[in-house]
Amino acid sequence: MSDLVVYGNYLSQPGRSLMSFCKLSGIEFKYHNLNAFNGEHLTEEYTKINPFQSFPAIVHNGFNVWETGAILVYLADAYNVDNQWYPKDIKLRARIDAYIHWHHQNVREPLLDYIMVKYGPKAHEGGGLTEETEAPFKARLQQWYETFTWVLSETHYVARTPTATIADILAFNELFNAQMINIDLDSHPAIKAWYEEIASIPQVQELCPQAQEIIRNLTSSH
Amino acid sequence: MSDLVVYGNYLSQPGRSLMSFCKLSGIEFKYHNLNAFNGEHLTEEYTKINPFQSFPAIVHNGFNVWETGAILVYLADAYNVDNQWYPKDIKLRARIDAYIHWHHQNVREPLLDYIMVKYGPKAHEGGGLTEETEAPFKARLQQWYETFTWVLSETHYVARTPTATIADILAFNELFNAQMINIDLDSHPAIKAWYEEIASIPQVQELCPQAQEIIRNLTSSH
Structure with a gap:
């Protein structure tokens, strides 16, 4: 019997995506939660698993x-x-x-950079964001909406595949966390339609409440 | 007979790496040079090949x-x-x-960002780099030497594999172009020893003179 442990955190966008992929592919795993706020990803034990200490x-x-x-x-x-989420077909791959x-x-970078500058460990060193220091992040987000709408325009899926794949789940989870920077889907209907479709996949949806709770705690303390 | 065309540019670090990989793996290809200085990657024809217009x-x-x-x-x-550069073994992969x-x-990002701010299309809009505007790029490079030395420390190869792989070639080519920002290998002997080993692979080495010529033209006009 194979033995698989996933080390992650419900706030982690790629972590949730990976767990959804396992669930969608019938891959059984044990989940080991890493509380990053307590530095559980920085221990000697975890560094042996991932020398980069990321999750x-x-x-x-x-x-x-x-x-x-x-x-x-x-x-x-x-x-x-060999399923729609990650098929063996080398062209789809x-x-x-x-x-x-x-x-x-x-x-990931344009959305996460903005989240980190607003809620990351260093967010309050400089006394919080001002209108001026937030402006470049807002401008980058505005540009990002355009790029992402264009990416979806060919097949409605981010990897230009005929169906949703793991790529869509990875992207979805970044957008889910981007509620922390008030991502505006209502003004971007193509993104919203795609988002709601991916959000309705049960194996994606079921991990969102745990993330929502962490986000609620993080944002309410600011 | 299979028909493969590689679209690239000798200045492109990933482009050279890809061509070396083909040569090392006995994959025959035709090379289609894209002169990015003339915008050949922005044509309608190339956009059909790569909608992102990158190469x-x-x-x-x-x-x-x-x-x-x-x-x-x-x-x-x-x-x-299935060779040392990209083996089929799933653990090595x-x-x-x-x-x-x-x-x-x-x-790629820390080295290329510095190159672009010094020699990219927008380099002279603000009147060139000053000691003050160059300082954060220099500081990031200093940190990068430490990280990269640590990455090499486990097996002497960047992917922590027992032999050199395509990962080393990708990294090597970024460092080759980083001569444009005066990357200092002499002060970092572990990086230098690895660099010289990868540089000596004939299929890597043979693409460097073409890159060197473009770099010479770019840097001498500044």
Whole structure:
């Protein structure tokens, strides 16, 4: 019997995406929650699992893997996955892989940089955001809406695939957390329609309440 | 007979890496040079190949792929590659894939951001770099030397694999172009020893003179 442990945190966008992928692919796992606010990702024990101290990471039959994009491929191969979320077809994989590489600096970074400057550990060192210091993040978000609407325009899915894939789930979770920076979906109907479709996938939806609770605590204390 | 065209530019770090990978794996290709200084990556024709207008991209038997990380996996699968540069072993692939995902924001971005601010299209809009505006880029580079030395410390290779892989070639090419920001390898002997080893791979080395010529032209006009 194979033994899989996922180390993550419900606030983590890639962590939730990875767990949804396992659930959608019938991959059983144990979940080990890392409380990042208590530095549980910085312990000597976890550093042996992921030397970069980021999360999620997995241990599968004693072998550790970090970086969500690498974990997904490893699990898909180890568990012989071939479903709409990550098919074996090399052309579909090429589209999905291209999105996941693009995602880092073009979806995750613009949204997360804004969240971090507003709620991250260093958010209050400079006395909080002013209209002036927030302006470049707002401007980048405005540009991002346009880019993301364009990305969805070909097939309605982020990786330009005919159906939703793990790429959409990764993107969805970044947008879910971006409620912390008041992401405005009502003014962007193509993004909203896609968002609501991905949000309705039960294996995606079921992880949102736990994230919502952490977000509520974080934002109400500001 | 399979038909592969690589669209790229010799100044492009991922483009050179991709071509070296093909050469090391016995994958024959035609090379289509894109002169980015003339906007050849912005044409309607190229936008059909890569809607993001970045390079490299490939067309293989009529199918287009963009994003180097996705192209590598696609070609490895399409050509049944199983060598030290990108082996089929899923554990080794997991290490290499993890590096390639990490590479975007932790190797390529800190080095390329500095190059772009010094030599990119907008470099002279603000009248060139001053000691003050250059300082944060220098500081980030100093930190980067430490991180990269640590990354190499486990196995001497960037993906923590027992031999050099495509991950090392991708990293090498970023450092090669970073001569434009006077990257200092002499003060960082572990990086220098690794760099010289990767530089000595004939299929890596043979693409450097073309890049060197473009760099010479770019830097001498400043």
